[in-house]
Amino acid sequence: MPKIIVEIMPKQDLLDPQGKAVANALVRGGNKDISGVRIGKRIELHFDREVTEKDIEEAKKQAKEFLSNDVIEDVVAVTVEN
């Protein structure tokens, strides 16, 4: 199915409590080499048809304005799978 994938991560400077909790759990489980974990979102926008340039433009806009919160998150990638 054609889709646009938007990837969003918490801003580098800000605390990511979820990532921290998972990092601790991994370290407790024996993965001593991991220096940190950050957890973001992977949002798939599905289409019933081919994805167009216009869709990508629109998705980028939505990624910035609606799907992410630019005070605390960054959009790290917007990619297409046709």
Place this chain on the structure above:
Amino acid sequence: MPKIIVEIMPKQDLLDPQGKAVANALVRGGNKDISGVRIGKRIELHFDREVTEKDIEEAKKQAKEFLSNDVIEDVVAVTVEN
């Protein structure tokens, strides 16, 4: 920073109410062409050094056993950024 990226999505045939809520909001906002939205996770495992083959093996294992719950989720990608 070297990292392994694990991407996890809710299983195709299971409910994803959060995705549905976002899809509705996008459609209400005028994106009539989106047929559905699904929301998963993007987990970055950070390393202070180069990522090795062994790290990737271990990450794949953790992705299946801990980072995702295979009853309701699929690991859709494990990639490296060195």
Place this chain on the structure above:
Amino acid sequence: MFKNKNQPSGVDTVENAKSEPDKDQPWKELGLKQDEYESIKEILGRRPTSSELAMYSVMWSEHCSYKSSKIYLRQFGEKVTPEMKKHLMVGMGENAGVVDIGEGLAVTFKVESHNHPSYIEPFQGAATGVGGIVRDILSMGARPVAVMDQLRFGAPQDPDTTRVVHGVVDGISFYGNCLGLPNIGGETVFDKVYQGNPLVNALSIGALKHEDLQLAKATNPGDLVILFGARTGADGIGGVSVLASETFGDEGPTKRPAVQVGDPFAEKVLIECCLELFHAGVVAGIQDLGGAGISCATSELASNGGKGMKIQLKNVLLRDESLTPEEILMSESQERMCAVVPKKKLKDFEKIVNKWEVEYSVLGEVIDEDRLYIDWGHEEIVNVPPRTVAHDGPVYDRPVEYPKYQDALNADSSSKLKRAETEAAAQLMELISSPNHADKSWITNQYDKYVMGNTALAMPDDGGMMRISEETGLGVALATDANGKYCYLDPYEGARQALAEAYRNVAVTGAAPRAVTNCLNFGSPENPEVMWQFKQATAGLADACQELGIPVTGGNVSFYNQTGETAIYPTPVVGVLGVIDDVARRVPSGWQDDGNNIYLLGTTYDELDGSAWAKDLHNHLGGRPPKVDLQKEKELASLLYGATQQGLIEAAHDVSEGGLGIAILEASLRFNVGARIWLTELMERDGVNLTAALFSESQSRVIVSVGREDDVKFQALCEARGVPVLRIGVTDKENQAVDIQGVAKLDLAAIRGAWAGVLPGLY
């Protein structure tokens, strides 16, 4: 802003400050005024280092230093009689006041604002607001046992209100629920005056045994200063000084400093860890880290104990190694505490924090010298008298001016509004379905009210009530109130009314009011008309506390709640704490049984100025707010206390916004039990017409339901206490309706439909 290229380490040292006296410093960008900068130089006898500048700027900010409000807040202490202090174990000035409730137990409570951060990032802003106030309570040695939230949003239909409502409610719900603290009440008000300045106040209450009391003091030289909890990161750097101490421009917030991100899980672990530390007796002093972070904790602990400290800042555990010393001093990373620990207790301390997997580091020690030294590696970057940072900040007597609009506003009475008595029923229905009077459960259902199993009353009753002792049932009740409209019309009377209403809301639950907290939300102190409002409101509140005989134990001031030239209504949120010897005697706000008599206590005057009827139905705000008679309020409270002690009252609900009409509907909706009501006697006795009978907001009034068998006793009690009492109806379980004779018979299902659907429909 802070880098100094001349130093090999890039750090500005004390030595450097002496050798380079004329270096340009960013005091202005840090929010300091020229004369404030000059007085820092005078204190130090040299220019400050950049680290010292950072410390002074955050600690001397409006938010931390109370520089514009200090001269007014003093009267809360001055207007207190020894009698009022009887139950006060710790008064104003500490992290939170502590009140003795008997049986060797005490409670501590305080309300605080997080307005500005909650506008910028509603979810995290509100969440960290809850986190911050809970740490204040914890630092007194208490186990936090409940929270409340006081919210003011913009116009209900505005799209930005949707953003703020969702974020704020989610944030409070997320943080409070995750901490395991029941939310037992609060306020939700919509008004376009709060559009660019929503108010998010959070209250927390904690319980402790007398001997568990902790203070934020470093008194023993040689004791260790330990920072523990979350690591220090780049979030919220200077948030307090920059954000809460300035007005947003017309275009909204221009500065976007890194927001603070909360981790309630870390805080929950920190709470349990701290309580274990307290009980093990290993800490000699403790301070939470909130606004101004390490700058505040170190200087306050030292200053409070009359001692000094020597700190190695490199020992601070960081989340981000690139932070500069100035940033470390200013960071407002959440979920951190600072403890003073005797050296010989270090092992015990370590054992407990390790059990809870809480990280810690020893920053330095307490010294017998009036000096706070902070080193960065081998370099000295701070060398100051701690008091000058923590307590001797600037104090302003800001210009005060009677507002130009005030006389015209007070002259513009609601008496010109048409009173269409034939439409009274329709107006009542319109009011109950307006966002300010509609069901708030869309919000309150997002809050856990059950956790801990001690909640005796919570939403939608008038006050929240917690059992403190499981053995005896000893408990406390809490209510908060503020009517911004009344305060706008008359800040002095409005503040008294806020206290009176909170006091009454505690009294109706069956508890005896005992202590007060407040959060004073105002516009810019640099506006003399706002300062006048502030002066009036604080005087009103202090006088009223004296009259009621209950002391202010602590509080918080939030200024700069204004967009451009437009300030919010003055909104002094007042919280009253009451004590009840057995929570089993608590009284809910709605009737349950059939055929009980409904009484109105108090007198109804024609007071519709500033009312919901005027504002929500006619979009009119002017005239004079309802009169407050605190003697009557006291008599009413004491009557209610006596009656509940004897178990005479089935239900009690205070009459406030929306008047008697709304109060009756609410008491009927509570348990879905209807009523038959007659108002003619009331209208005759008090000389008011139907509109006033239904919608007047006269104070010192409560409706109660009383079982028939207790009727004689109850009436006699009212008479003995001189409280006006009038039977206005009877509860009616059969007829699912509120039947107001001569007005209308309103179906309960219809009322509920109109009332319950409003917030879900909007959000």
Place this chain on the structure above:
Amino acid sequence: MRIGVITYPGTLDDRDAQRAIRLAGGTPVPLWHADDDLKKVDAVVLPGGFSYGDYLRCGAIAAKAPATKEVIKKAQQGLPVLGICNGFQVLVESHLLPGGLIRNEHQHFICRDQKLRVENNQTDWTNLFEKDEEIIIPLKNGEGGYIATDDTIKMLEEENRVVFRYLELNPNGSMNDIAGLTNERGNVVGLMPHPEHAVEPGFGPDTAVATRSGIDGLKFFQSALKALVNS
């Protein structure tokens, strides 16, 4: 009878569960997540809360704790285990019960007095209820939406392993209105609503009789005591 209550970092309702056990006539035994010693208890309650902040997935991190691993082992041998809310999530993450729990359909946390029907009164935690008895106990969760594959749902229904079903209102979008489940043997029960908050008059849900007087939750703990006596 000694019933253990596990405290994980972030657990909230552990003291409430202990109180409920006491009020039911049992002896509560606090257990610590990092200990694999279950102190010879006769049954275990995994209480509500936000273990490890509910980060990653609710219950996922707690499922790896030493105490949980011990519980999994003993549960397979028949130890009565009750998972409440977060505890239910831990049971699901531990694969003692099938399916998963996801964010509520309406995307909000919800706290309400919830009506349930007891569908199965043959478990160690429900034997004092009547079949089809309707009860009211508080519900409070943000991620209580029960999901499973169609095959799993079919199996659960056929084997009568749905123990509780939501009545009147499905508060979180759970499939088939499922509020709680049991394992094949009937010793492990998990549910989203909180019986430990309906055990003491004055502090439970509102009822038609009086404010906050509901105590329907008490029978859960009394059922376990009865099951232990009979075994």
